[in-house]
Amino acid sequence: MNTPQTATLLIGSAKPIGDSTSEALGGYLMQRLADYGLTGETHHVARAMRSEARTAGLLAAVDRSDLFVLAFPLYVDSLPYLTVQALERIAAHRQAQENARPVRFVAIANCGFPEAHHNDTALAICRQFAAAAGLEWTGGLSMGAGTPFGGKPLEEAGGMARGVIAALDLTATALAKGDTVPDEAVAIMAKPFMPIRGYTLMGGMGWRMEGWRNGVYRQLRARPFANQSD
Template identity: 35%
Template sequence: MNRDALVLIGSPKGIEKSASARVSLVLTEPLETAGWSVKRLWLYDADEDELLTSILSADLIILSSPLYFDSLPAPVIRRMEVVVEKRRRTPVEEKAPRFVSILNCGFVEPKHNETAQRICRRFASRARFEWYGSISLGCAGAMRRRIRRGLIIAGEALSKGFPVPPKVKRLTKKPLIPRLAYIVGGNVTWRRIAKKNGLSKGDLLAQPYKPRP
């Protein structure tokens, strides 16, 4: 088995500072320990030729992206379209690369990623990649113990040529904090940011586009 993994980062924040990059590092650690070479590309500025050649030489492709409006960031979708179009016109390889998607969203419930995961799965099928599973994270990919464990279990399985095991979903699907705590915490943060910018709590409740009676 060849051991070349390609990580595609779909966050505009880049390959170092984004949550997408951070969670992908935990997933690829077991791969690197097992001797895989891991290449990272930032989808926002990757050269198109480099992207396509990297895909050709990869045995495993990992897309790690944030959720944007229940979907993927527009530049990620654009890149997906380019890849599908290109691969539609090229002969099928003997061994299609395996494909895994990790999506992280801002809300506590990882299930918000479900529609976007279906988009990823469809992309994998259209691009003739072998679907090897998905991981959905909430709370902006916050790295608690059970999330880290899930990512490591997934990385170990992938490093041995297996898909993401069902156990990973069991570890990652439950929200990390109660919904109410998230709302209260979110409100405190919004008020703090508003104050820092010279705005009041009342300004936060403004509804300038609300239709007038």
């Protein structure tokens, strides 16, 4: 297996630059790949799909890369619409080429649910995309409870990012050698960084705080349309 020299990261979150967990995860992996000598570039899906010229720039970046990395948030049980649209364009672009460049593909999914397995369907979609686009599926990482990270660099996230960093370090080492995502990295990334009961407790507190901030604290359980008929 040839070792990769170039990598392209597509951030599948439409949040502003610097505000997403996807960017924190993908950005850290790209930094570690750079430590191994890979040159890379980053594209944000909201910008890449805004015009044909920018979409063409993304397609060209994938064409010249040895490794394509996608970091995205879970939307219900799938990928965000713009991310799906970007993947469809990449697949169609590569299918139209007689001799498309060999490119390896890895996906990093994160969700707000405490259990990482909610990302399973989305990662299966990524694997199917790889087959349709003629990319070599290198593996996927799945993280739950990603909301607290926001766009904060993982190095600044404290102890809760320890396992995430370890998983990405293992992944970067493997990818730089031309290997697939290690099973150990997958297991570490999927492990909750806090007890699920504690996470749901904190989530409930955050929900009540938002209700108080928006003046609807006493209406959080309201069901205004429950008893209305057509």
